[in-house]
Amino acid sequence: MPIRWKEIFTNSLPVAFGYLSLGFTFGVLFAGKGGSALEAFLIALFCFAGAAQFIALQFYQPAFSWVFLCTTIFLLNIRHIFYGLKHLNSWKKSVGRVYLFSALTDENYGMTNVYSSRNLSTSDWIKVFGLNHFYWVLGCTLGALVPAQALGYIKGADFSLVALFIVIFSSALKSKLANRGECHG
Numbered sequence: 001m002p003i004r005w006k007e008i009f010t011n012s013l014p015v016a017f018g019y020l021s022l023g024f025t026f027g028v029l030f031a032g033k034g035g036s037a038l039e040a041f042l043i044a045l046f047c048f049a050g051a052a053q054f055i056a057l058q059f060y061q062p063a064f065s066w067v068f069l070c071t072t073i074f075l076l077n078i079r080h081i082f083y084g085l086k087h088l089n090s091w092k093k094s095v096g097r098v099y100l101f102s103a104l105t106d107e108n109y110g111m112t113n114v115y116s117s118r119n120l121s122t123s124d125w126i127k128v129f130g131l132n133h134f135y136w137v138l139g140c141t142l143g144a145l146v147p148a149q150a151l152g153y154i155k156g157a158d159f160s161l162v163a164l165f166i167v168i169f170s171s172a173l174k175s176k177l178a179n180r181g182e183c184h185g
Contacts, residue, residue, distance in 0.1 A: 027143020040144035
């Protein structure tokens with residue numbers, strides 16, 4: 001039975017709050033460096049790697065090394081290869097599978113643990129990852145629309161990523177313990 005959108009939305013709320021606030025922060029910082037909302041939208045849509053996007057901000061200037069940037073981003077995201085190994089046989093070979101592996105962020109990996117007791121189809125996983133991707137794109141785009149004067153008001157917003165990891169980890173742990181009958185509340 002396909003997963004319902006209401007369940008996906010409810011389970012994705014911790015990711016939504018983290019992605020919207022952190023994406024918004026990226027968008028504001030990106031706009032402060034001269035980037036447009038359209039560029040922020042496209043970067044978020046095709047890159048979908050929050051830490052990599054924040055690193056790329058440091059290189060967003062006239063003269064920078066593409067080789068150094070790409071090497072840095074590759075090394076930063078190499079862990080995603082290991083995340084994907086768990087799902088090599090569970091996601092049906094298709095174009096959707098390519099998207100799932102490219103969208104396997106830390107938060108989406110956390111969502112795979114939330115749904116670990118369910119036998120979700122590839123299309124269900126696309127819905128889960130796609131909704132989270134939407135939150136990121138929306139946050140980045142909205143942030144880039146904010147005037148540069150707002151930079152002074154978002155100090156400390158990067159903590160939202162740490163909080164997001166804590167919420168996803170505790171949620172996944174609670175789910176695992178509940179499946180074993182070891183969690184009582």
